Each structure stands twice: as C-alpha cells, then as structure tokens.
Amino acid sequence: MKRAVILALSTIFILSAGVAFAEYPERPVTYTIPFNPGGESDITARLQEPLLEKALGVKVNVTHKPGGGGAVAWGEFQRAAKPDGYQLIGVNIPHIIGQPLLRKNAGYKTDGFDFIMWFHFTPNALIVRADSPFKTLKDFIDYAKEHPKVITVGGSGTYSANHLETLRLEREAGIKLTYIPHTGTGPLVPAILGGHLSGLMNYSMLPAQQGDKVRVLAVASEKRVEALPDAPTFKEQGYDIVGGAFRGVAAPKGTPKEVIAKLADAFTKTNKEIAKKQLPMGFVMEYATGNEAKALVDKMRRSYSDVIVDIIDKRKK
Amino acid sequence: MMRRANTDLLSGILGLGLAGVFWWGRGDVGRLSIMFPHALLVLLAAFSVALVVKGMVRPERRSIFAEGDRGKIIGSCAILYVWVLAISYVGFFLSSVAGFWVMACYLASSRREVTPLLAAKLFCVVLAEVTFFYLVFAKLLFVPLPTGAFFN
Amino acid sequence: MELFWNVATELMDPIVFLLILGGVTAGLFVGAMPGLTAAMALAVLLPFTFKLPPLYGLVALGAVYMGAIYGGAFAAILVNTPGTPSSIATAFEGYPMAKDGRALEAISLATVASAIGGLAGAFFLLVLSPPLARLSIQFGSAEYFWVAMLGLTLIASLSPGSTLKGFLGGSIGMILASVGVAPIGGDNRFTFGMPVLQGGVEMIVALIGLFVIPELFNMAAQGRAALAEVTMESRKRGTFLAAIRTVFSMPGNLIRSCIIGEIVAIIPGAGGSIANLVAYNEAKRASKHPERFGKGSVEGLVASESSNNVTVAGSMVPLLTLGIPGAPPDAVILGVLLMHGLRPGLDLFTVRGDLTYGFIISMGLAALFMIPVGILGGRLIYRLILKTPHYLLIPSIALVTILGTYALRNSLSDVVIMLLLGTFGFLLKELGVESAPIVLGLILGGIAEMGFVQTLLRGSSLEHPWLMLFQNRLSQIIIVLMVLSFASPYLSAGVRKLKKPLDMLREEEPPE
Numbered sequence: 001m002k003r004a005v006i007l008a009l010s011t012i013f014i015l016s017a018g019v020a021f022a023e024y025p026e027r028p029v030t031y032t033i034p035f036n037p038g039g040e041s042d043i044t045a046r047l048q049e050p051l052l053e054k055a056l057g058v059k060v061n062v063t064h065k066p067g068g069g070g071a072v073a074w075g076e077f078q079r080a081a082k083p084d085g086y087q088l089i090g091v092n093i094p095h096i097i098g099q100p101l102l103r104k105n106a107g108y109k110t111d112g113f114d115f116i117m118w119f120h121f122t123p124n125a126l127i128v129r130a131d132s133p134f135k136t137l138k139d140f141i142d143y144a145k146e147h148p149k150v151i152t153v154g155g156s157g158t159y160s161a162n163h164l165e166t167l168r169l170e171r172e173a174g175i176k177l178t179y180i181p182h183t184g185t186g187p188l189v190p191a192i193l194g195g196h197l198s199g200l201m202n203y204s205m206l207p208a209q210q211g212d213k214v215r216v217l218a219v220a221s222e223k224r225v226e227a228l229p230d231a232p233t234f235k236e237q238g239y240d241i242v243g244g245a246f247r248g249v250a251a252p253k254g255t256p257k258e259v260i261a262k263l264a265d266a267f268t269k270t271n272k273e274i275a276k277k278q279l280p281m282g283f284v285m286e287y288a289t290g291n292e293a294k295a296l297v298d299k300m301r302r303s304y305s306d307v308i309v310d311i312i313d314k315r316k317k
Numbered sequence: 318m319m320r321r322a323n324t325d326l327l328s329g330i331l332g333l334g335l336a337g338v339f340w341w342g343r344g345d346v347g348r349l350s351i352m353f354p355h356a357l358l359v360l361l362a363a364f365s366v367a368l369v370v371k372g373m374v375r376p377e378r379r380s381i382f383a384e385g386d387r388g389k390i391i392g393s394c395a396i397l398y399v400w401v402l403a404i405s406y407v408g409f410f411l412s413s414v415a416g417f418w419v420m421a422c423y424l425a426s427s428r429r430e431v432t433p434l435l436a437a438k439l440f441c442v443v444l445a446e447v448t449f450f451y452l453v454f455a456k457l458l459f460v461p462l463p464t465g466a467f468f469n
Numbered sequence: 470m471e472l473f474w475n476v477a478t479e480l481m482d483p484i485v486f487l488l489i490l491g492g493v494t495a496g497l498f499v500g501a502m503p504g505l506t507a508a509m510a511l512a513v514l515l516p517f518t519f520k521l522p523p524l525y526g527l528v529a530l531g532a533v534y535m536g537a538i539y540g541g542a543f544a545a546i547l548v549n550t551p552g553t554p555s556s557i558a559t560a561f562e563g564y565p566m567a568k569d570g571r572a573l574e575a576i577s578l579a580t581v582a583s584a585i586g587g588l589a590g591a592f593f594l595l596v597l598s599p600p601l602a603r604l605s606i607q608f609g610s611a612e613y614f615w616v617a618m619l620g621l622t623l624i625a626s627l628s629p630g631s632t633l634k635g636f637l638g639g640s641i642g643m644i645l646a647s648v649g650v651a652p653i654g655g656d657n658r659f660t661f662g663m664p665v666l667q668g669g670v671e672m673i674v675a676l677i678g679l680f681v682i683p684e685l686f687n688m689a690a691q692g693r694a695a696l697a698e699v700t701m702e703s704r705k706r707g708t709f710l711a712a713i714r715t716v717f718s719m720p721g722n723l724i725r726s727c728i729i730g731e732i733v734a735i736i737p738g739a740g741g742s743i744a745n746l747v748a749y750n751e752a753k754r755a756s757k758h759p760e761r762f763g764k765g766s767v768e769g770l771v772a773s774e775s776s777n778n779v780t781v782a783g784s785m786v787p788l789l790t791l792g793i794p795g796a797p798p799d800a801v802i803l804g805v806l807l808m809h810g811l812r813p814g815l816d817l818f819t820v821r822g823d824l825t826y827g828f829i830i831s832m833g834l835a836a837l838f839m840i841p842v843g844i845l846g847g848r849l850i851y852r853l854i855l856k857t858p859h860y861l862l863i864p865s866i867a868l869v870t871i872l873g874t875y876a877l878r879n880s881l882s883d884v885v886i887m888l889l890l891g892t893f894g895f896l897l898k899e900l901g902v903e904s905a906p907i908v909l910g911l912i913l914g915g916i917a918e919m920g921f922v923q924t925l926l927r928g929s930s931l932e933h934p935w936l937m938l939f940q941n942r943l944s945q946i947i948i949v950l951m952v953l954s955f956a957s958p959y960l961s962a963g964v965r966k967l968k969k970p971l972d973m974l975r976e977e978e979p980p981e
Binding site: 032036037038039042043046047049050062063064065066067068069071072075076102103104105106107108147148149150152157158159163178179180181182183186187189190191193194196197209210211213277280281 | 516650794800
C-alpha cells in the first residue's frame with residue numbers, strides 16, 4: 001500500500017515537472033512582489049492575479065521576497081531570472097532609480113529590466129491633522145520660513161518617494177523641514193493622529209482612507225486626484241512638484257518582444273478592471289507600456305536628478 | 318571535554334570577537350545610520366569585557382559539549398551544511414532526498430547496523446516525505462522552490 | 470445592541486461554521502510549521518476571499534489568523550521550537566513538560582488558555598475599542614524607544630544562569646537586528662559587501678535557527694527522540710475537563726495575562742511576539758513557585774498562550790478604528806477592508822456594524838473552535854512525533870525547517886543565515902548564553918533604533934535633542950515602570966534578606 005502511494009505521488013510529481021515547449025504561455029507564471037504581504041504592491045498583485053489568469057490562460061503565482069526596500073529581490077532577479085516570460089517582478093519608481101544611485105552596492109541596475117507596464121501612480125501628498133493650524137500650503141511654508149527645521153514631516157522610508165519629495169519641496173520653496181523616516185505607511189497613521197508630527201509627506205491613499213481626520217495641503221500630481229476632489233495640487237498653488245510612487249511590472253532583460261507585448265496586453269486589460277476598486281482608494285491609473293514605459297523611467301530619473309545630486313553632494317562634505 | 322571550561326571567559330572572548338568583526342565591517346555610512354549601531358557595539362564590548370573580568374576573578378566553570386556523542390554533532394552538522402549548500406546546485410528536491418537519506422542512515426547507525434535493506438526502506442520513506450512536502454509547498458502554497466541543474 | 474444580536478443570529482449559518490473550522494485547521498498547520506507565518510497564510514488566502522462576500526472573507530481570514538497564532542504552541546511544546554514568535558515563552562515551559570511525559574497535558578492547557586485568550590480579545594474589541602484606540606495613538610517615537618527598553622529588562626528573567634550573559638546575548642541580538650539597510654539614514658550597514666544582506670537578518674529566520682538547530686544537535690548527540698511517553702497520571706490531567714479546571718484555578722494569572730496581551734496588542738508594531746514574553750515574566754514574578762519556571766511550570770504556559778491569542782483580536786482595535794496595521798497579518802486584513810470599499814473608523818462599528826460585529830463574533834467563535842481542533846490535532850501530531858524513530862525525526866525537522874525558512878522570503882540565503890546562526894547559537898548555549906535573550910534583542914533592536922533616532926530628529930531644532938526622549942508624560946510613566954521592573958528582583962531579594970536572615974544560609978549552597 002505504502003509503495004503504491006509513493007509510486008503514485010512520484011508519478012504526479014514527474015508529470016507536473018515535465019515541460020513541453022510551445023506557444024507562450026504554457027505553464028504557470030511566477031510574479032514576485034519584492035515587499036511584504038499587505039502592502040500596496042501586494043494588494044494590487046492580489047487583485048490582478050485572478051484577472052491575469054483569465055487573460056493568460058495559465059496559473060499566476062504571486063510570491064513575496066521582501067528585504068532591503070525591494071533591493072534584495074531586484075538584485076536576485078537580475079542575476080538569476082530566465083528571460084522566458086515565466087518570471088515577472090513588481091517594480092517601483094523611485095526605488096529602482098534612487099537605490100542604485102544612493103546606496104553602495106545595491107546589487108542591481110535601473111536599466112537591467114525589460115519593463116512591461118507601469119499600471120498606477122500614487123502621488124505624494126502633504127498632509128496635516130484636521131485640527132492643525134496650517135490651513136493651507138501657504139500657512140505651512142510661511143511658518144517654515146520663519147522657523148527653519150521646526151516643522152517635522154513624517155514619511156515612509158529614506159530616499160523614498162516621500163523623502164525625495166520633501167527634499168524637493170524644501171528646494172522649491174526655499175525652506176528647511178525635518179524629515180522623519182518611518183518603516184512603511186502603517187506607523188505614520190498613529191504618528192499623525194497622535195500629534196507626534198507636524199505633518200506627513202505620504203501617498204494619496206492615506207487621506208483617502210483617513211477621511212476627515214486629516215487635511216491635505218497639496219497633492220503632487222498634474223491634476224486633482226479623483227478620490228480627493230477637494231485637495232489642491234502643488235501646481236495650482238504655484239509649485240512645480242509632481243511625484244510619487246509608480247508601480248509596475250518587469251521581466252528579465254532580453255525577454256522576447258512578443259512575450260512582453262502579450263503580457264502588456266494582459267496587464268492592460270486587468271488594469272481596466274481593477275480601476276473600479278483602486279480609484280476610490282486614491283490611486284491614479286497609468287497605462288504606460290512598451291517604449292512609453294521605458295520613457296517614464298527616464299523622465300522620472302531626470303525629474304529627481306536635482307535632489308539626488310544634492311544628497312550626494314551633502315554626503316561628500 | 319574532561320576539563321571544565323571557564324564559560325565566562327570564553328563567552329566574553331566570543332563577544333569581543335563579534336564586536337571586532339562588526340566594528341571592522343561597519344563600512345562608511347552616514348551619521349544617522351550608524352549612531353545606534355555604534356552604541357550597541359560599545360555595549361556589546363562592555364558586557365564582553367565584564368564577562369572576561371568575571372572569568373578571571375570568579376569564573377563559572379562547567380563541562381561543555383558533555384552530553385552524548387560529540388562526533389554525532391559534528392557529523393550531522395556537516396551533513397546539514399552540505400545539504401543546504403547543495404540546494405543551489407542541484408535544486409531543492411534532489412538535495413533534500415539525498416541529504417535526508419544520508420542523515421537518516423548516519424543517525425540510525427548509532428543504534429543499529431545499517432543493512433542495505435534498512436537503507437532501502439529508509440530511502441522509500443524519505444522519498445515519500447520529501448515528495449509530500451515538495452507538493453505542499455510548491456503546488457499548494459506556490460512557493461517557488463529552488464531548481465537545480467538537473468531537475469525542478 | 471439590537472444590531473449585535475441580529476448579526477449573531479445571522480452568523481448561525483453552516484457556511485460560516487465550515488469557514489471557521491477550515492480556517493482554524495489551516496491556521497493551526499501554518500502556525501505549527503516554523504517559518505510559515507500568519508501573514509503569509511493570509512496573503513495566500515486573499516485571492517479566494519475576493520470570490521466570497523466580504524463577511525465570509527473576513528471570517529475566513531480571522532479564523533486562519535487565530536489558528537496560526539495558536540498553532541505555534543504545538544511546535545513549541547513538542548520540539549522546543551516556537552512555530553511563530555508569539556509562542557517563545559510557551560517553549561520555555563511546554564517543552565520541559567513534554568520531556569517529562571506531560572506533552573498531552575501541555576497541549577490541552579495551551580489549547581484552553583488560547584481559547585480563553587481569543588475570547589477575551591474579541592470581548593475587549595467589542596466593548597472597549599474607542600478608549601483603547603485613543604490610548605494607542607499616544608505612543609510616539611520616544612514612547613516606542615522606552616517600550617523597547619522596558620522589554621529589554623525581561624532579559625534578566627529570560628537568562629536563568631547569568632544575567633551578564635543574558636545581556637551579552639541581548640546586545641548580540643540587537644546588533645544582528647541592525648544588519649541591512651538602516652531604517653533611518655538609508656545606508657547599508659554590516660553587509661560585508663554582500664547585496665543580499667541588505668535585507669538584514671529576519672527575526673523569524675533567527676528565531677528558527679537559534680531554537681531548532683541547537684535542539685537538533687542535542688537530539689543527534691543523545692540519539693534520542695524529543696519526547697517521553699505520556700505517563701498515566703499526566704494522561705488524566707491532560708483531559709479537556711481537567712485542563713479547564715487547572716486553567717481556571719489561576720484566575721489572577723489569566724486576567725493579568727489577558728490585560729497584558731491587550732495592552733501590548735494595541736501598541737502598533739509590538740504584537741504577540743512581545744506579549745507572550747511580558748505575560749510570562751509577570752506570571753513568574755507574581756507566582757508562588759517561581760522556581761518551577763523553566764522546568765515545566767503550568768502557570769508560565771498558561772500566561773504565554775492566553776496572552777498571545779488576546780493579541781489577535783486586540784490588534785484589530787487600532788486597525789478597525791484607525792486603520793493602523795500593528796502586525797504584518799493586520800496589513801493583509803486592512804487590504805481586504807479597503808478593497809471592499811470599507812474605510813476604517815467608527816463608521817465601521819455603526820454604519821457597517823453588520824460586517825464588523827460579524828467579524829468580531831466570528832473571531833470569538835474561532836477561539837472556541839480551537840478547542841476540538843486543537844485537542845484532536847494535538848493528539849495526532851504528538852503520536853506522529855512520538856512514534857517516529859530519532860533517525861527519521863531529526864532529518865524531518867531539518868527538512869521542515871529548511872522549507873519554512875526558505876518560504877518566508879523565498880530566499881536561500883536566509884536558509885544559510887539560519888544555519889550559521891543556529892550553529893553559533895549552539896556554541897553560545899553551551900557557554901550559558903541562552904537563545905531567548907538574543908531573539909528578544911532582535912525583536913526589540915529595530916523598535917529601539919527607530920524610536921531613538923526618530924526622537925532625536927524630532928528634537929533637532931532644540932538645543933539638546935535628546936531631551937525629547939523625556940518630555941512626554943507617557944514616556945515618563947514607562948521609564949518608571951522600566952526602573953521598577955529592572956530593580957524588582959533586587960528589591961524583593963533585599964526584602965527577603967531583611968525578613969529572613971536564615972535564608973542567607975540556604976543561598977550559600979552551590980547551585981546543583
């Protein structure tokens with residue numbers, strides 16, 4: 001009896017491992033998220049998973065490989081993933097731009113991916129508690145001009161979108177703030193609601209979620225965000241500040257063009273579906289595929305280059 | 318070990334060694350990044366020195382690695398390392414079947430003679446167990462287990 | 470209140486019961502495997518819950534979460550390896566019990582204690598959410614730093630041999646926690662030129678290595694399996710009714726552990742890994758038989774297991790009222806809420822009360838379901854481990870450990886780190902430096918660093934930034950608690966000496 005079971009099990013195993021090549025996709029696709037479960041990247045991937053499976057006709061396995069703000073997974077991916085379209089990875093701007101420039105030995109290169117698509121954008125937003133004396137961006141900046149470094153601004157991570165945006169605001173407005181990094185968006189909520197910080201530079205999802213407990217002074221997007229119709233943009237108030245986190249998906253460098261195109265197609269279809277759920281949460285949908293996807297990386301790299309140069313200069317001193 | 322070891326002195330020296338390695342490996346990093354680890358290294362060194370001093374003044378002596386067969390510790394440790402390191406070359410499945418089987422035979426040898434029949438029986442059990450866990454992790458939980466040169 | 474009863478009757482539905490039963494069973498399996506975490510289980514389950522109505526989805530997730538935190542006790546009792554960081558203290562007492570042939574008794578007690586903890590957590594969530602939520606946001610960076618320091622005072626009681634060695638272990642743990650990208654400052658530290666070390670030493674990886682590997686080596690050296698056959702006397706005490714009687718014979722311990730669990734749970738970022746150790750420590754301090762701790766004390770086991778299951782529903786307080794995920798599994802549940810268009814806040818308790826109360830009640834039900842599932846499952850796992858000869862059991866544990874460690878972050882480097890730390894931990898253990906303080910240092914190191922550096926930054930416009938650490942009333946309270954906690958063993962020793970000079974003679978006796 002035992003033998004029979006073993007035999008049966010090993011047969012199943014060999015059958016499932018056996019692979020025949022034909023038109024892509026033939027077998028399950030692995031989709032790695034370089035962050036912890038429960039974050040924005042993970043939630044997006046979980047929404048995409050069933051729809052992608054429908055579009056591609058094969059199983060899509062979402063797995064996590066957190067560590068080093070994504071760097072561990074990206075490094076491993078560029079080193080070891082086969083460019084056959086069966087291994088995909090979530091990518092984030094500005095992480096993949098900032099880390100290789102600012103860290104010694106981040107273990108990967110910004111251009112070492114074939115980008116399939118950028119599917120959404122979460123603009124940065126300058127947020128204060130509802131009862132804060134800062135009613136407008138002008139109040140905030142005026143106060144900061146008179147009291148350098150007194151205003152504390154919390155954000156998620158160091159050299160992250162939040163951090164770089166705070167530095168850009170300092171540059172554009174000629175003020176000095178104190179940026180305080182936190183590990184992720186979660187700890188920022190008690191920090192602002194408990195009055196431990198003067199304000200936050202975080203993504204548009206946080207005010208969409210917290211509702212009238214907080215006030216948004218400015219959003220770093222081109223147009224107002226659908227979920228926050230009353231929140232003005234930086235541009236409306238005279239500051240050319242547009243930025244935040246873009247999330248997308250990439251394949252290893254050298255993946256065949258047809259495969260990339262097919263995947264881009266599937267992700268585009270998926271994105272249209274999940275927009276219904278993500279728009280009210282404060283996301284801004286994107287549909288950058290092919291050359292556009294590559295161009296977006298270059299554009300954001302240029303737009304952050306000033307601040308990054310500043311950081312590097314400061315560090316040399 | 319027949320002689321009873323001065324555990325205070327030994328653990329103090331180990332702590333100092335560790336502090337040294339980390340001090341050497343701290344690299345060139347910014348003030349904010351290193352202020353806390355610096356404090357920790359100083360603490361570690363302080364506790365280590367305190368232990369060394371105690372080890373000289375009023376040592377706690379006891380026999381270490383005294384329980385059981387020391388050879389078996391070194392042997393199973395070696396098998397475990399080879400098993401894990403082999404995963405990246407031959408994949409999870411092959412190295413686990415091999416590592417598990419070798420370890421089972423090695424440990425069984427202390428109690429009874431490992432006849433070819435017993436080895437074969439063990440092999441079947443090992444194969445079944447590794448296959449079971451492989452299937453649970455790879456096919457149920459979708460963990461992408463490392464693949465090797467030969468085999469998934 | 471009417472809403473509450475409506476919801477409660479609505480839940481009396483076979484599908485809900487099936488979901489809870491399945492969820493608790495799956496969670497138990499996940500929790501019992503070192504390396505598989507509640508967060509990972511919830512993430513795997515997530516796509517399935519999209520296909521269910523929101524309430525069913527939440528019921529399933531809550532049940533898995535509850536089961537996983539409880540399941541950690543099995544590995545802790547039977548192989549001296551906390552299946553999750555929430556059951557570290559369970560291993561201190563549960564494993565010595567199992568070695569003495571009291572495995573089934575330990576499992577029954579852990580089960581009953583966990584169920585009570587789970588029910589208490591759901592009750593607190595139901596009735597005390599708004600005030601607890603207000604307390605929860607009082608914790609700023611300075612308070613976090615002091616909470617971590619308060620936690621470090623536990624080292625004294627976690628290192629029975631030498632306190633000095635305990636602190637050595639604690640500082641080793643904190644330094645290991647600082648490997649990788651600095652949380653503030655963003656530079657790579659202690660990576661020794663290896664990009665993969667940017668990810669640092671994951672606490673659970675270290676936990677597995679430091680607990681499992683030394684145990685494996687010991688088992689190999691002694692050529693024995695982990696457990697002794699259950700004795701007749703213990704079999705009697707291991708029945709469900711006897712376990713209930715035992716657990717309820719210590720009401721003070723239960724109430725204290727549940728309150729500790731709840732307070733730790735509402736501090737975002739602390740969670741079950743700290744709650745079980747604090748409750749254990751307090752149980753030891755209050756106990757009439759502190760000398761039994763570490764040798765199979767029933768009180769310690771009950772304290773650990775009841776407090777950690779309180780944290781499951783407890784961490785839902787800041788999550789449901791404020792949208793603050795305190796632990797990784799909570800982040801997954803927050804994601805589910807948001808995806809169903811549910812915004813955390815008091816609205817959840819009024820406008821969407823049907824859903825929220827349903828979720829809370831189902832967590833209570835899940836706690837009750839743990840009793841049959843746990844007692845049956847426990848017996849099964851116990852038999853399996855007992856009947857397996859040591860030469861198969863040891864490599865089996867190694868296999869599960871390797872798989873679990875790998876699956877945590879899909880990283881083979883983590884497996885190597887686990888093995889290296891385990892070997893190192895084995896050496897340290899032989900020298901009298903226990904694993905528990907090292908793990909405690911790893912848990913608290915990150916919290917302490919974040920709190921410390923954030924506070925200094927917040928004070929950077931002041932002349933003396935470090936004064937920020939002492940400014941808040943809550944910080945000052947925690948500092949007082951910390952000093953008391955640190956001094957109490959010495960104080961009580963002093964009191965004893967004054968009272969009974971004769972006891973001095975007994976203390977002169979050499980240990981063992």
